Amino acid sequence: MRTDPNDTPTRAVVAAVQLPGVSDVELDVSVNELRELAKTLGYEVVGTFTQKRASFDTTGYLGVGKRQEMRRFVEYGALESASADDEGLDADDDPMLDVTVDERPEAAPAKRPTARSGAARAKEAARSAADPDTRHVDVVLVDHEISPSQARNLEIEVGCEVMDRTMVILEIFHRHARSRAARAQVEIARLGYMGPRLREAAKLAGPKGRQRSGTGGRGAGESHGELDRQKIRNRIMELQEEIARMDVERKTQRARRQEGSSIARVVLVGYTNAGKSTLMRALTDSDPLVANKLFATLDTTVRALHPPTVPRVLVSDTVGFIKNLPHDLVASFKSTLEEAAEASLLLHVVDASDPGFERQIKVTDEVLAEIGAQDLPRIRVFNKIDGVGDAHAQSEAEAALRARYPDCVVMSARREADVAALHATLRAFFQKGLAEAELFLPWTSQNMRGEIFSTCEVLEERADAEGALLRVRGDPATVDSLSKRFGLPAGLRALLGGAEPTDPEAAEGG
Numbered sequence: 374m375r376t377d378p379n380d381t382p383t384r385a386v387v388a389a390v391q392l393p394g395v396s397d398v399e400l401d402v403s404v405n406e407l408r409e410l411a412k413t414l415g416y417e418v419v420g421t422f423t424q425k426r427a428s429f430d431t432t433g434y435l436g437v438g439k440r441q442e443m444r445r446f447v448e449y450g451a452l453e454s455a456s457a458d459d460e461g462l463d464a465d466d467d468p469m470l471d472v473t474v475d476e477r478p479e480a481a482p483a484k485r486p487t488a489r490s491g492a493a494r495a496k497e498a499a500r501s502a503a504d505p506d507t508r509h510v511d512v513v514l515v516d517h518e519i520s521p522s523q524a525r526n527l528e529i530e531v532g533c534e535v536m537d538r539t540m541v542i543l544e545i546f547h548r549h550a551r552s553r554a555a556r557a558q559v560e561i562a563r564l565g566y567m568g569p570r571l572r573e574a575a576k577l578a579g580p581k582g583r584q585r586s587g588t589g590g591r592g593a594g595e596s597h598g599e600l601d602r603q604k605i606r607n608r609i610m611e612l613q614e615e616i617a618r619m620d621v622e623r624k625t626q627r628a629r630r631q632e633g634s635s636i637a638r639v640v641l642v643g644y645t646n647a648g649k650s651t652l653m654r655a656l657t658d659s660d661p662l663v664a665n666k667l668f669a670t671l672d673t674t675v676r677a678l679h680p681p682t683v684p685r686v687l688v689s690d691t692v693g694f695i696k697n698l699p700h701d702l703v704a705s706f707k708s709t710l711e712e713a714a715e716a717s718l719l720l721h722v723v724d725a726s727d728p729g730f731e732r733q734i735k736v737t738d739e740v741l742a743e744i745g746a747q748d749l750p751r752i753r754v755f756n757k758i759d760g761v762g763d764a765h766a767q768s769e770a771e772a773a774l775r776a777r778y779p780d781c782v783v784m785s786a787r788r789e790a791d792v793a794a795l796h797a798t799l800r801a802f803f804q805k806g807l808a809e810a811e812l813f814l815p816w817t818s819q820n821m822r823g824e825i826f827s828t829c830e831v832l833e834e835r836a837d838a839e840g841a842l843l844r845v846r847g848d849p850a851t852v853d854s855l856s857k858r859f860g861l862p863a864g865l866r867a868l869l870g871g872a873e874p875t876d877p878e879a880a881e882g883g
């Protein structure tokens with residue numbers, strides 16, 4: 374397959390089976406998402422094949438007729454009419470022409486096949502791949518996870534590489550992973566996925582172990598000679614150890630950050646492309662990667678809320694979720710997603726302009742449950758309301774969302790006022806649970822001023838001959854610890870006629 378960016382782009386077709394119970398709209402949303410995933414990989418999608426079936430074909434996912442139709446499309450770039458090729462329909466194939474061919478103005482005129490003899494057809498079927506130089510499609514993308522043998526059979530029959538949804542997502546993660554941790558996590562998931570597929574290929578290739586260029590053969594320069602079962606296992610173990618070491622480092626760093634106070638942490642979660650990084654940028658005045666492609670962000674970044682608040686609120690951006698996020702990936706990204714599980718508040722960002730947003734909410738909720746973050750306080754943020762249509766449509770959509778999701782935020786990350794309102798909501802959330810106390814800081818302990826001012830909001834300050842009296846508000850653990858050290862001694866409090874501290878227990882400790 375062509376991967377050189379200067380070369381013509383890889384041409385892909387998308388293939389999907391519509392199972393009973395899956396509506397046309399659901400199928401559409403899912404197929405469109407796969408097309409977007411393909412675009413993220415830089416592929417040009419030149420056609421879509423869908424088929425209604427009671428179940429996946431055990432041999433090759435799609436029915437045999439549809440597979441032959443696809444082979445002709447791969448070879449000739451055009452479809453024969455159904456009547457010219459009735460042999461291509463099998464019993465459970467939907468006879469409707471459920472194929473769309475995307476317009477490709479620059480494409481060479483397609484060679485139409487003429488009537489072929491049975492012998493020619495047999496010969497054609499015997500070849501395992503269409504001629505890579507003349508074929509019209511480089512890869513078939515299948516909208517489900519299929520078994521290694523289904524993938525292999527389909528490859529042989531359609532004459533080009535086949536990638537299933539999982540493989541597509543793994544490939545995107547592989548290309549986008551930047552940090553050492555993310556790269557190791559993605560490699561584990563890829564090895565786990567590819568191991569059985571490479572074995573399947575080796576089995577089919579026979580004792581000579583002829584190397585194929587198909588699924589998983591690309592990218593990392595592996596051959597299945599090198600990647601036998603034992604080697605894969607060893608490599609996975611090695612990577613897991615590396616990740617475990619990084620985890621220890623990360624936990625230590627995190628513990629150090631949290632020393633003395635429980636930090637206010639907001640974590641942005643949600644479906645890929647919902648606008649998490651855009652919101653992160655707007656809320657923290659930082660510069661994370663924002664891109665109109667799926668899975669732009671793979672690494673967690675952490676920044677403080679801007680304009681700054683006291684106490685500081687940290688905001689984290691995380692990797693997006695998607696339908697059928699490969700299980701291995703969820704497992705490998707667990708440590709990254711742990712950030713979410715440790716949040717004080719989750720902002721679940723939803724793209725309100727996406728017709729499939731309800732399903733995206735469901736998927737996100739499922740992944741959150743899987744990482745044990747289902748019970749954390751959470752605010753649903755319906756973003757991109759500006760993309761819903763005209764002002765009237767927007768206000769209707771907003772009313773419907775508010776009725777259905779009480780306490781949600783409806784906004785556009787592109788409107789400053791909306792971002793400011795979200796900032797205020799966050800500030801209010803973290804002030805709700807705050808404690809207040811009076812502290813007395815003797816002149817001899819003025820070196821502590823910095824710590825107090827950075828961890829608490831100082832509501833009032835009075836000075837006398839002995840030191841400074843501070844009325845502070847902050848998170849209960851911080852205020853408690855400060856009160857223990859600097860709480861007003863009872864005698865002094867009486868003398869000053871000061872107000873009772875709000876936390877009498879804390880004052881006793883001082």
Ligand SMILES: Nc1nc2c(ncn2[C@@H]2O[C@H](COP(=O)(O)OP(=O)(O)OP(=O)(O)O)[C@@H](O)[C@H]2O)c(=O)[nH]1
Pocket residue numbers: 644645646647648649650651652662663664665666667668669670671691692693694756757758759760784785786787
């Ligand atoms: N119209 C509109 N577009 C938005 C809004 N917020 C974000 N976008 C666009 O949506 C696209 C995706 O935004 P990102 O912030 O990268 O999305 P993300 O959730 O971080 O995506 P991943 O990192 O892939 O999970 C970009 O093209 C943004 O410019 C919004 O409120 N309105």
Ligand SMILES: [Mg+2]
Pocket residue numbers: 649650651662663669670690
């Ligand atoms: Mg992002």
